[in-house]
Amino acid sequence: MTRLTYLPSPASPIDSPAAAGVGARRVNIVIVGHVDHGKSTVIGRLLADTHSLPEGKLEQVRAQCELNSKPFEYAFLLDALKDEQAQGITIDAARVFFKSSLRHYLILDAPGHIEFLKNMITGAARAEAALLVIDAAEGVKENSRRHGYMVSLLGIRQLAVVVNKMDLVGWDRGIYDGIVREYGAFLDQVGIRPASFIPVAARGGDNIAGRSASLPWYQGPTVLEALDQFRSEPPPTEHSFRMPVQDVYKFTKQGDDRRIVAGTIDSGAVNVGDSVIFYPSGKKSRVKSIEAFNRPAQVRAEAGSAIGITLQEQIYIPRGEMATLEHEPRPQVTTRLRVSLFWLGKEPMVNRKEYLLKLGTARVTARVEEILRVMDASTLDPTEQRNVIKRHDVAECVLKLDRAIACDLAEDVAATSRFVIVDDFEIRGGGIVREALADRQTAVRDRVLLRNYKWEPSIIQPEHRAEKYNQKAALILVTGEHESDRKGVAKALEGKLFEDGKVVYFLGIGSVLYGVDADIERKPENRLEHMRRLAEVANLMLDAGIILIVAAAELTQDDLEVIKTAVQSDWIETVWAGDTITTDLACDLQLPGGAIPEAVDRLKAHLQDKGIIFRPW
């Protein structure tokens, strides 16, 4: 079936159930620790000692070392495997598979904290348990602590601490005990109770897969035994269904109006016939079919699979929405989040600066509204009260987003509570959502969600209207000071577009105030409701495919946020008429005072740039 080529390929071919072995659930383990403390050696040894290496690999790497006259390192095994896997894998963490007599494992060796955080949060990798390696000779270092904190922040509750290189300290029990005390106290502070502290010498294989004769005083499990003792977490299908929408594809065959909503299921499961609700929009439909990559259509799909669903009623949903099931707990929808985050950027995180927050497939501009608490992650000492979050700090803060997103709280659905913060195209931090806070639009949003839930979809697709009218529906908000001629500009634009054959309508605020709003007084406390009604009227006209031009004096950012709650934000253009912007509104275009025809020309060019109307060839 050719249509399946529209679907994204699964995150990685080795994520397939086949790789986990028939019937066995694979356990994912992340390995962390300070640089050079021996992560790669532990993994290399595990591979070698469980006979999980490809035939002849060990000998091949040894021979190569000899050839280049450098000492053999178990870490080289990983590099060799990494090279082999490199095709088809796009993430930075080395992914290594091996099996014990009990079950299959995937071990993720993250080369640094950015990669670790990135992979853990973006879902490129998820781990149920962690191994944290500490060099017995060097002792607990800053990154031993930072990584421990990150493990706790990511909600990984199972941890074994590997005290490595015991050979370098003469297998001394006192040194081991000291590390157990010091690091155990630290873990206690971040709320992790480690399953075990294991003294090992990874290079020689002591206490990795086999018991060490040099450590007779230690009675606990070997690393391999500790792995086998980790609980395999309850399958994510026990949680609510969450699928961030990656993309919406349209069938291209003539007369086929269906779309495929594609994404990877983060948690839960979905069945054909289920009633799905997309958030933050609140739009609803029913699952008609589930299409999976390279597999025949299926009736059910579970967490971890990359799928596409077709819907009974065709509704417009953009990338970034989150598919959920009607009969399950709904996600949080808000523009204000209380979060715990970890900052890795060289430049500190500051108030007022704009960042990009990525959660699921949603991308949204975010600012720090308030910093509640900052700690140094390597000591967990609360730093003095300050208003910046420095590199390697962990902080609890309130983030304000410029439009609402759907997410979950860490305690409800971990996967859809994780986010990263991007600045200048690089990931600078990440964290989890602790609490969804109310914002000014909460009441409006609740009504919009209900409206969308009850929405009667037309059989005419929005893009068919767009094709017929040769334009994209848009709300153009023309605002300015009271004295500005915003109405003049707005009406002239309407005239010009009408002349060009567009379906366009000018709406003055007065037409709403004394009509739709006739039952509410004009006083400041009613402004929100006035805006809500204006936005609802606009939403109807936009749904009809119209370019709607609204003129209103001195719109503020608050007004815009209310309007954005009811009207899809990518359909809105804000224009300020006049030399100085006197409110806090973020404008897409400013038209300095002057002749109306010029203003209209500039506006028209702007609409062409935005693809709302098309430029003549």
Ligand SMILES: Nc1nc2c(ncn2[C@@H]2O[C@H](COP(=O)(O)OP(=O)(O)OP(=O)(O)O)[C@@H](O)[C@H]2O)c(=O)[nH]1
């Ligand atoms: N003496 C001794 N050296 C070891 C042991 N385990 C690892 N090493 C050495 O420590 C060095 C670092 O080991 P790696 O496994 O590369 O450490 P890593 O944590 O993966 O390092 P990065 O990936 O660079 O952070 C290597 O030279 C290893 O041979 C051990 O048990 N005893």
Ligand SMILES: [Mg+2]
């Ligand atoms: Mg390494």
